[in-house]
Amino acid sequence: MTGNNVSHAMNHTKRRFHINLVKKRFYLPEEDRYITLKVAASTLRTINKKGISTMVKEARKNGILKK
Numbered sequence: 001m002t003g004n005n006v007s008h009a010m011n012h013t014k015r016r017f018h019i020n021l022v023k024k025r026f027y028l029p030e031e032d033r034y035i036t037l038k039v040a041a042s043t044l045r046t047i048n049k050k051g052i053s054t055m056v057k058e059a060r061k062n063g064i065l066k067k
Contacts, residue, residue, distance in 0.1 A: 026052045 020041040047055050059065035
């Protein structure tokens with residue numbers, strides 16, 4: 001058998017890709033309060049780049065975040 005892990009019946013193992021979610025607390029200086037968001041690790045990089053205030057404004061405008 002060569003190096004692949006496929007049976008003779010050609011049954012492949014099903015693989016699932018999950019989003020890397022992180023529960024993170026952010027401080028909003030405009031509202032003087034903390035908010036807890038469940039965001040993907042890739043979104044944390046975007047928040048660091050754009051800033052939490054800008055991201056919250058965009059999320060509220062798009063209807064993702066309420067209030």
